[in-house]
Amino acid sequence: MKTVTSRPFRARGGIGKFLLVVLAIAAVGAAWLVLDEDAGTQLKKEAELAAIGAIGKAATSRLPGGEDGAATHGSAVDLIRRPIEVIEIADNVHYATGVGNTMMITTDEGNVLFDTGLVLQVEPQLRALKEVSDAPVRYIVLSHSHADHIGGVRFWQEEGTEIVAHEDFVEEQRYLMELEPYQYSRNRTLFPWMPAWEDRPDIAMMRYGGVEPTITVGDWETHRFTLGGVEFHVIGTPGAEGADNAVLWLPEQKILFSGDFFGPQFPQFPNVFTMRGEKIRKPMEYVKSLDLLLTLDPEIVVPSHLDPTVGAVQIRADITKIRDAVQYVHDATVAGMNAGKSVYDLMQEIKLPPELDLVQNHGRVDWAVRSIWDYYATWFHFDSTTELYPVPVREVYADIAGVAGSEALLSLAQNFLHADEPVKALHILEVVLAGEPGNVAALRLRREALETLLLAAENGLRNDYEIYWLQYRINDTDNRLAAAAPQG
Numbered sequence: 216m217k218t219v220t221s222r223p224f225r226a227r228g229g230i231g232k233f234l235l236v237v238l239a240i241a242a243v244g245a246a247w248l249v250l251d252e253d254a255g256t257q258l259k260k261e262a263e264l265a266a267i268g269a270i271g272k273a274a275t276s277r278l279p280g281g282e283d284g285a286a287t288h289g290s291a292v293d294l295i296r297r298p299i300e301v302i303e304i305a306d307n308v309h310y311a312t313g314v315g316n317t318m319m320i321t322t323d324e325g326n327v328l329f330d331t332g333l334v335l336q337v338e339p340q341l342r343a344l345k346e347v348s349d350a351p352v353r354y355i356v357l358s359h360s361h362a363d364h365i366g367g368v369r370f371w372q373e374e375g376t377e378i379v380a381h382e383d384f385v386e387e388q389r390y391l392m393e394l395e396p397y398q399y400s401r402n403r404t405l406f407p408w409m410p411a412w413e414d415r416p417d418i419a420m421m422r423y424g425g426v427e428p429t430i431t432v433g434d435w436e437t438h439r440f441t442l443g444g445v446e447f448h449v450i451g452t453p454g455a456e457g458a459d460n461a462v463l464w465l466p467e468q469k470i471l472f473s474g475d476f477f478g479p480q481f482p483q484f485p486n487v488f489t490m491r492g493e494k495i496r497k498p499m500e501y502v503k504s505l506d507l508l509l510t511l512d513p514e515i516v517v518p519s520h521l522d523p524t525v526g527a528v529q530i531r532a533d534i535t536k537i538r539d540a541v542q543y544v545h546d547a548t549v550a551g552m553n554a555g556k557s558v559y560d561l562m563q564e565i566k567l568p569p570e571l572d573l574v575q576n577h578g579r580v581d582w583a584v585r586s587i588w589d590y591y592a593t594w595f596h597f598d599s600t601t602e603l604y605p606v607p608v609r610e611v612y613a614d615i616a617g618v619a620g621s622e623a624l625l626s627l628a629q630n631f632l633h634a635d636e637p638v639k640a641l642h643i644l645e646v647v648l649a650g651e652p653g654n655v656a657a658l659r660l661r662r663e664a665l666e667t668l669l670l671a672a673e674n675g676l677r678n679d680y681e682i683y684w685l686q687y688r689i690n691d692t693d694n695r696l697a698a699a700a701p702q703g
């Protein structure tokens with residue numbers, strides 16, 4: 216799940232360790248000159264693995280709730296605290312747990328990996344799986360290009376290892392790399408334990424990207440290969456977390472390695488849109504991919520986060536429900552667009568019927584409605600001429616506040632809060648704060664409105680991203696209140 220960063224560090228106290236690591240690598244570089252090439256490469260790999268292991272340990276201990284013991288919310292943090300261990304699914308199938316799991320299928324002619332976890336966890340995952348088998352790694356199959364799935368590739372890859380991925384993998388990796396500072400800042404807003412961009416450990420072996428598939432598979436196409444008598448199918452399944460999704464299917468054992476195709480949990484309502492700010496995921500392609508997976512009739516689903524689901528009947532029922540739920544939300548949105556309804560009306564109106572009810576802690580129905588609208592219609596909603604020009608309504612907020620007076624506006628915001636309309640209260644408070652960013656009464660009301668929304672979120676859908684965002688805004692409001700307090 217991409218709710219977790221590949222660099223969950225705090226800034227303080229980390230830099231000394233990173234310098235040591237850089238020095239260690241420099242020393243290995245010097246030794247490399249006097250060794251033959253193979254031995255040098257092996258030594259360098261070993262040193263990098265040890266270094267990355269040390270960084271990973273240090274990072275985990277600095278997480279909220281780690282050594283500091285602070286309480287946190289959210290599956291991202293829970294995942295990174297999960298101990299790394301190997302779990303056996305079948306004689307020939309094991310996985311190492313972590314933020315992102317690393318799956319290994321062993322054969323008489325070498326091993327096949329599916330996904331390689333987070334770079335920070337590659338050292339313990341690799342060592343644990345090598346204890347099961349250290350036969351050559353013949354294939355690495357990647358579910359998609361997110362950092363929590365490709366982090367270990369450069370450490371696992373050997374001479375002649377085939378890297379199998381979707382044909383859009385390279386393009387997805389390119390845009391994620393080009394937008395890295397933007398993505399980083401948005402991730403850090405939601406996951407504040409990350410260090411600032413300028414304080415992040417910028418070490419070559421940890422950097423995102425650089426994975427080059429040697430075999431690719433297109434949308435709804437299958438690449439088949441056999442190794443040690445075991446048949447493997449890699450299937451392109453677009454529409455899930457990224458356009459470059461692929462799954463791995465073992466037909467004899469009816470095991471489906473699903474990556475993030477279903478999201479971090481199975482079953483759940485999918486993230487058609489991620490507020491971290493990536494491209495919209497195409498809903499009808501997703502439905503088609505779900506239909507394809509139904510024809511396989513898996514007996515075990517092994518996701519790249521959390522644990523497998525076993526049982527063909529339940530799996531079939533769950534995949535069908537996800538498919539029908541996405542189709543339902545899609546069709547209702549399209550019908551509403553054709554009926555001339557606004558996107559906001561539809562966000563309020565469209566709900567899953569009871570028989571399609573799914574948890575929405577990752578993806579949300581109302582955000583999916585908006586994403587489907589934007590995917591089909593883009594950003595001009597025919598609501599107002601001003602939509603066409605780069606002059607947002609907030610540019611006149613301060614003027615409105617000047618005319619209306621902050622007292623009248625604050626009392627209006629207060630009324631909205633009493634009427635349990637916290638979002639309307641926030642709109643009014645944005646007008647006041649545009650003119651007076653340090654208005655203490657407005658900041659206090661803003662905090663109250665955000666707390667109301669947070670309580671509703673925690674007692675409602677428990678959507679992780681909504682909760683992370685509200686926590687960030689409450690924190691930001693507290694900082695502004697502290698800055699606005701009279702000195703003394």
Ligand SMILES: [Zn+2]
Nearest residue numbers: 216217363475
């Ligand atoms: Zn993931």
